[in-house]
């Protein structure tokens with residue numbers, strides 16, 4: 561028998577669902593506007609979420625003990641400062657949470673949002689959220705609690721704020737304290753699956769030219785001689801004498817940060833001229849080596865023998881980013897093994 565019921569608004573692929581059902585909760589309703597999220601949620605939990613919450617009548621949602629919602633963060637109308645909170649929240653998705661809470665009056669609400677919620681729109685967003693929840697008859701924390709899976713040994717950095725609310729007749733918000741000094745060490749190895757556990761493994765393998773492209777950057781990071789591995793982005797196009805850079809004619813108009821990168825790339829080139837020139841000839845033979853793939857962001861710190869394959873990687877507009885294999889960042893990285 562379930563210990564409590566909950567609803568999952570803005571359910572995504574079901575982060576709240578997983579936690580709540582682990583605690584003995586029964587999901588009686590979910591909603592997400594995104595069809596792919598709905599499909600995944602249904603495959604994960606056997607519940608077909610409703611669509612756009614703004615179109616759902618609160619009376620059509622079953623009664624529940626806990627309302628969960630990881631709502632998208634939108635700015636509130638400044639007019640709300642003068643016209644009252646109902647006006648301030650109208651047109652935002654937070655308003656739909658308040659509309660449903662107003663109808664069902666669940667005992668508890670647990671809301672989640674991006675880390676900078678408290679400072680969003682110069683604090684106006686948090687002020688409106690806080691005061692709307694109080695006005696709806698709930699005790700709520702004074703400022704959102706910041707939490708991340710890596711605080712409890714799960715290898716992902718994903719700092720989010722959590723807003724705990726308890727209906728006033730039920731009680732006070734219990735004190736929440738987390739000792740940041742006791743964050744355990746993590747490694748992504750603790751959750752990576754073995755190849756033998758993966759169905760259709762070939763689908764996830766990197767293509768040969770992709771492996772060659774990463775191997776080329778690996779040769780680069782291993783082959784250059786410098787006091788410290790480059791902490792600045794390496795741009796293959798800027799690995800030449802400063803005066804040979806194709807952007808030099810626009811130098812005065814380039815932002816300071818770009819001038820700085822170009823200068824550092826040129827210094828790296830002059831310290832490793834022979835090696836880099838040979839390396840560039842080979843790297844450029846790979847058809848992938850252009851745009852973001854001709855850039856490297858080494859963010860894995862100092863190593864005696866650097867090896868990209870031992871770290872986690874992401875292809876970003878700013879380049880191939882390489883990070884230590886301790887935590888997953890909030891984004892999805894490339895699988896570490898070939």
Ligand SMILES: C[S@@+](CC[C@H](N)C(=O)[O-])C[C@H]1O[C@@H](n2cnc3c(N)ncnc32)[C@H](O)[C@@H]1O
Pocket residue numbers: 570571572573574575576591592593594597611612613614630631632653
């Ligand atoms: C920050 S994500 C929530 C992630 C979720 N907690 C999870 O574990 O995956 C916000 C979600 O709100 C959904 N969303 C945005 N507008 C919506 C709307 N009008 N009605 C329902 N869902 C909406 C998005 O599709 C997105 O999945």
